Amino acid sequence: MGADASTPQSPPAAAQVQLLGEPRLLLGRDGAHPLERKDAALLALLAIDGPVPRSRAAALLWPEVDGDAARNNLRQRLHRLRKRAGRDIVISRNDVLRLADDIAHDLAALPARLAEDAAAAAGDLLGAFDYDDCTELADWIVIAREQWRAARRNALAQIASQLESEGHAALALQYAERLVADDPLLEYAHRRLMRLHYLRGDRAAALAAYERCRQVLGRSLKAQPARETEELARLVQASGALPQPMPAPRPVAVLRPPRLVARDAEWRLLEQAWHERRIALVLGEPGIGKTRLLTDFAGAHAGTLVAGGRAGDARVPYATLARLLRAAFAAHAVTLPAWAAAELARLLPELGTAAPEPFESVRLRGALAHALARCIADGLQALAVDDLHFADDASLETLLASAEAEQGPRWLFGVRTAEAPPALDAWRARCGPAAVVLPLGPLDAAAIETLLESLSLPGIEPGAWAEALARHTGGNPLFILETLNALFAQAPVVVLTKLDLAPHVDWDARQCRDALRRIHPGVYLFELSARTGQGMEAWLDYLVGLVPPD
Template structure:
């Protein structure tokens, strides 16, 4: 919409800018900018006393008068500024057009406007904050309410447009909007359910379960609560479509055979087997110097315990992994779990193992210790999964039980 000749144009959704007839309108003082911003957002006449209380202090009407005097020198002010007992602007504000589109549920139009003005749906408010610094706390509080109101409307648009696209079968674009919504509000549980439903519609139930795991972790970490029953039920329904998620024939990495016959280590082997079979122990780390036989002990224990795990035992070698952040994807690869574009490997792995009775042998973690958190997540979220790990150092993750492995004693002379 083009502004009329007697109308000030106010772009407020992104980098704040005022113009009239194509000419930039730039107040010289911050107070004058704050006044212009306030009037453009309110879009209704305001009493001078009300403006004084909001922007200066109660009774500071003289300050309002001085700021209005400064505004009168700006291009076209005689056309767009009404400065009687009540002060108002003749203004065409993008905020008003955005709100109008949301009101009539023209979500695509609203998002187009938001994207064009605010830079691909990013919120930029440098000038807003500059205005806050020069005004009383009441102004800062009011401005924050305005910001949150507009953010909330943007989230309504994202969710509403995603629902429209889902009904049209445009599930990829709908998923993109839902991810934008979750980036804006990571606690939006309804959006997580939408993301799960869209992942299933894309034919990727693993991604749906990964979304649920992400939701569960965020809610637990930020609010100390579990997902709603509705969300849990949806996750269980997705899981029901994969009743044998790990039992079905897959290209998992099986436990390798010993390169040489296994001898000795009876004490360590007995202890590791006891821990793996104990319900309260989910993560066991064999710790010792390089070359002392940690892998051999862990492998023998895994081979002996494997029959107790109907969903199988999987070997995850990490010697060739260079970056800690690649540990979760290495686990997913060993388990033959597909990773959709944008999927978080840790969430996919934890979601896939949540109902499994499986054993993982994760070998050589010492050089990627920063990536060991995924093993702690498995231990915390997958009650019937046991993780055997080997490392020269402890992993230092919650739930870890350490079994020291030293060199074999020399036989007596």
């Protein structure tokens, strides 16, 4: 099984402090426990301000008593918290309090949480708790609440703005609606909501958003909408064009090329590993095409499930494994025996009550093997786990041990070469020929030409662009596609070859540029050779933000 099965591992972090909405202490299988008013304030103070001297915490929470009595009250509170949780929630060292390292709270990583879910981070800090009897603490909480609301508003606005600029109007709409709901007096948020509805072609919804804005401002502030809002409303009413329309969508082929290019040899090795039931490990630098190869291969083989690590998993034991199990149970409706369900409920609370026994990795692996066997009976053939460099140590050890088992699904892994965890290198050495390693290299000019031919992009001659793109991007497929994306995002740009100028042989390049700038003053001209691509380097340098041509 790889690691010594008798060596116990720490269970996943099972305590989390919920400070938004009704403050609660979430204790995994032991359920959720409401936090008393001053307990919640203490934990909020530590979550926001970090380490705090015991004397300051005691004075904030019990201003009505002397220092000794306040410190005694604090000591009793900390004791009760520890007793309730069965673990340290707050650490005291050198008369300074801080949250224990393995205690999570719902104020952390706000932008990332909202980026994943527009409805995340709901509720006010410390809910409806009132602290008027603690004057200094009450003042701190008023400021902390407003800072939290402002941080949430800013994050929602930034995400909505980025999504709108990228052309994702429908997704941006979710964040714009959340922002208006969070603070109905933000006129710019109402204006964004109007604009997004209109850009999606929903004129009625845009006008309804304007009417709501007008009513809210009039009722709450006795004010009328700003001139910019009124102008936008008139444009919507008249079905006129917006002053700054969203950029035209880029060719969909650049977002996802229609076919995999220049990976035939690697595909054959994957097929061989599949038929021989050997583990496949795909290695490569970021953007080289590991994910595309694994997902395309999975799509060609029924019963293959794709999951993977994510940034941040390393901080949460068993995060990657839990995601894989959720995907497996979503694809295969299986019934587990009570003991296996209870063991896996340590990772997936939705499975029910977790096993009461102390955590042991050998029992978890047994439950995992049983669950995978049930999924295999329901049609599971293989598991492809991508981005293994993001996986937490506990998941990585469990996954690699499971892949070595004689019974079970086929396994495919993907990992960045330079970021491969040491445990993976040790596992490769131990597996030997049981694992097939597939290092992915960059695309050469011929492969890039084939890629460009498959994209069928207007104005792009594959033969003329391939060599220059190979030199400019090092043959990395992601860099190639991003360069092409930049090409279609830049406006206004005109790229001419010398053959394009053939009907105007009496003009030189500067005359062409002057003529084009009379049409649009911001135009740039790049003179390229139709046969050799000469001049392409200047164009590519321009795309990555270097100085434009004279």
